[in-house]
Amino acid sequence: MEILGILNKRVIVIAAAVFGVLLIGAAFAFEPVTRNLVSTDALCIYCHLEVEYDPAARMTMSKVHPAKPEGGQARCVDCHLPEGFFFSLYAYSHYASATDLYGHFRDRDGERAGAWIPQSAARAYRMRDRLFEYDSNTCRTCHIEAEIKPKRPRGQQAHAEALKNKETCIECHGNLAHRYVAFRKGAFKKPEKAGN
């Protein structure tokens, strides 16, 4: 009995260790698996209209956003899914349509302000607001602001001004990939600093 008890303890410890290793492993693997194997463009396009969002589709409304300077096509997640465990968790709630479809079906802010806003514009506004809030974090996973050297003088001046004024990418670089949506009036308002 005593032997069985020791064995049981060992089994439990080993099982717990294995479970722990698997859990930690899964936690580490969760994000890359989500990003690379689950959140594929094909999955996104399953719901989001191909003709709207897939730059490879016929008669598409979207433009190619190169993945590398030499070409290719950035994946949906490169721009729309920030890095990190919790953002990956968010992806699954998004798949369950708990956010876009039900949570943000209507642009309530716009409606409260008395404006009817098309859903495609409302989506663009939300995306831009997130990028603004998070300092264009997905842009910055590929682009390093300090290393960007625009060819034309106006680009050089605009980037110098943006650095000086602490502006973020999305404030100018909206409408890069998808159907044109005009910037919302008063978008990108920075909260006033205390004392100002």
Added chain:
Amino acid sequence: MKKGLLILGVAALMTGPALAADPANINWSKVPASTVKLFYPGQSSYQWLRSPEHKRADRKTAEGDACTSCHVVGKEEEAIGKALVTGKMLEPHPIKGKQAVIDLSVQAAHDAENLYLRAQWKTLQNFPGTAHPHWRYDGKAWKPYGYPRLHKKVWKDGQPAIYEDRFSIMMDDGKVPMFAEQGCWLTCHDGMRDMQKLAKKAKVKAHPLLGKVLHKKDVRKYLPSTRTTENLDWDKTKSAAEVAKLKAAGQFVDLMQWRGHRSNQVDMADDGYVLEYRLFDKGKKMFAKNWDKKKKQPKYMFDASKVGFKAHRAETLRDQSKAPTLIVERNGVKFDPKAGWKKGDLIPQYAVNRSTAKGSAADNDNVKGMWKDGMWTITWTRKLDTGHPADDKIMKAGGVYTVGLAVHDDNLTTRGHHVSWPMTLGIGTKADIEAVTLK
């Protein structure tokens, strides 16, 4: 002795202001010159600047950012001008050989009374643009002859390109919102002559303000404050009463134009303003249409006893020894239909008069242009205080004003000009163009 001093004193008083008020007496070699790169803007309207085609700048432009917050003064004009003048964008009828930029040399000085400007630029052609459209006798009737180069009659029908050269100044004193940031582009809109979405003549004529009150047939420059829609559609105007309120508050842009045919020959420039339309100041300007609508013939012709000819011929239009302008008080007489007209005789479509010009419209009465060796040199005297604040911008020493400069070169009007970014003009104070104080 006392009498001698008195004479000297009076002489000094008379000589001082006379010297200062005549730009010909200013030693311009001592006045610093700024070179302003004017570039070809094509159809880059207010609306286009706020469209996605104005890449990565539409939002900021709509929010009122300055053109020069992105565009670098002195470095980009050539590239922008080239892209537009060649028809790569915003120019549906590119003109072969047209220059992308014009280097405009500007000097400025002032005294207690006047602002003095001197502007120089090289013309594309080896003759000055002193000719303007004429009436041509075709053996039976007088028909229009000559059009600006961008006119369909020129690029499609092969009519000759004839239009005066111009040098224009837009000015604001800070009362027009956004003019300091976006300058002339605030005034240039879709629907205007030679712009995209050209307004139909019948619609303009039927418009309650532009057609019925102002009696216009086309759309010209206007300011955002005079329209009611976000897109500033040309036909969505405020009421005449609302516009009058804006004018009374000084929310208009001063617009003065030196014209190679219609003002230069009488040493003047016109005086107008932009608000709900591009309008002339109150009073009477120096030129008027030379056409009798009832008789369908010109009102005036050249006086052969004074200039040796009663009409131009196509081959004499660019002959600088022959008066290019019909100046009624100097070389004109009433038109005589029985003067033995020959097919091909040409009479200017406009008649000019200095002596009858009056009021605020005649404020620019000392503006001289001289063309020599391929270059125009304009010397311009403008009273700091014209005494007409209702339709002029009143300047004062120490003040800084926003100006937009433009040149129409080589038989063009409307969008066919070269323009500057908005710039500052300082009267005796630091600015992009500093008018030095004369001592």
